[in-house]
Amino acid sequence: MKIVLSETLSYCVGVRTTLELTERLLGESPGRAYYMLGEIVHNEHVIEALKAKGLRIVQTLEEVPAGGVVILQSHGSPLRRYRELDARGLEYVDATCPMVRNIHKKIREVEAEGRTPVVIGQIGHEEVQGIVGQVGRAIVVREPDEVTPERFRGVLRAGVVVQSTFIEADARRILARVRQVVPDVLFHDTVCQPTKTRQREVEVHTRTADCVIVIGSRRSANTMHLYHIARAINPCTHLIDSPESVEAIDVPDDGTVFIASGASTPEDLIFEVVRRLEARAARLTPHRSCAAGTGKAGGGSPSGGRT
Numbered sequence: 356m357k358i359v360l361s362e363t364l365s366y367c368v369g370v371r372t373t374l375e376l377t378e379r380l381l382g383e384s385p386g387r388a389y390y391m392l393g394e395i396v397h398n399e400h401v402i403e404a405l406k407a408k409g410l411r412i413v414q415t416l417e418e419v420p421a422g423g424v425v426i427l428q429s430h431g432s433p434l435r436r437y438r439e440l441d442a443r444g445l446e447y448v449d450a451t452c453p454m455v456r457n458i459h460k461k462i463r464e465v466e467a468e469g470r471t472p473v474v475i476g477q478i479g480h481e482e483v484q485g486i487v488g489q490v491g492r493a494i495v496v497r498e499p500d501e502v503t504p505e506r507f508r509g510v511l512r513a514g515v516v517v518q519s520t521f522i523e524a525d526a527r528r529i530l531a532r533v534r535q536v537v538p539d540v541l542f543h544d545t546v547c548q549p550t551k552t553r554q555r556e557v558e559v560h561t562r563t564a565d566c567v568i569v570i571g572s573r574r575s576a577n578t579m580h581l582y583h584i585a586r587a588i589n590p591c592t593h594l595i596d597s598p599e600s601v602e603a604i605d606v607p608d609d610g611t612v613f614i615a616s617g618a619s620t621p622e623d624l625i626f627e628v629v630r631r632l633e634a635r636a637a638r639l640t641p642h643r644s645c646a647a648g649t650g651k652a653g654g655g656s657p658s659g660g661r662t
């Protein structure tokens with residue numbers, strides 16, 4: 356078995372920065388109470404480790420007492436959250452990713468130009484809530500079929516932005532539909548570069564690997580996007596969120612396994628998956644083919660990845 360690792364494994368720059376900042380704050384001022392709205396990563400070990408260092412996870416600002424410091428996460432916040440923080444007199448540290456800040460800026464510009472703001476993204480996702488919360492009103496679309504003349508009735512000028520982790524090709528398909536129903540469309544491609552790099556790498560390696568393992572949580576939008584991209588190319592694609600799960604999947608003993616991860620998957624989880632796969636390879640058994648089929652679209656071994 357040959358294991359090829361994605362070059363873009365584990366945290367994206369935005370998530371890594373927030374985690375490092377949080378760890379630093381907790382270490383520097385252990386006497387202060389730090390609060391985070393929701394979990395920064397969908398991984399209980401990371402969250403438990405932060406909690407052990409003093410981080411408190413809350414769901415609303417009402418739960419934060421006077422004197423508490425709120426850490427605003429990388430995926431950004433609606434404007435009303437800053438107003439609420441001020442109204443409650445709460446101190447905060449803003450760890451919004453610069454690339455999400457740019458999306459906020461673009462959608463505010465769109466509104467200021469008198470265009471109808473349109474967000475291509477997953478309604479209800481925290482990042483999308485933060486983007487929509489920059490303007491008075493926005494239309495959110497996730498599928499081409501959601502772009503109907505009824506939903507866009509009366510919209511003559513639109514400005515479109517995209518959730519940072521959306522699948523690029525899907526965004527283009529939705530944009531084409533928006534152009535069909537709105538005469539004047541300004542488009543800002545705001546899928547972030549780290550996401551594009553990760554998605555393109557998965558696309559390339561999935562074509563030549565015998566099997567693909569995507570590591571991350573089903574609750575993570577960017578992980579699910581990677582899984583869907585890989586699965587559409589190679590049916591032998593598996594999504595796992597714990598090292599133990601790798602034992603249950605059937606990977607070809609003498610083939611190439613490509614490993615990718617979501618932007619909020621911790622490194623140690625990935626390395627434990629690799630360790631288990633290597634242990635399996637070391638006790639090689641007669642060839643087993645992947646139960647899902649190889650779906651191999653090209654020959655040869657993946658190149659450019661670390662093995």
Ligand code: SF4
Pocket residue numbers: 367368369370429430452453454455519520547548549550618
């Ligand atoms: S996915 Fe991109 S925009 Fe979002 S936090 Fe990570 S680097 Fe920033």
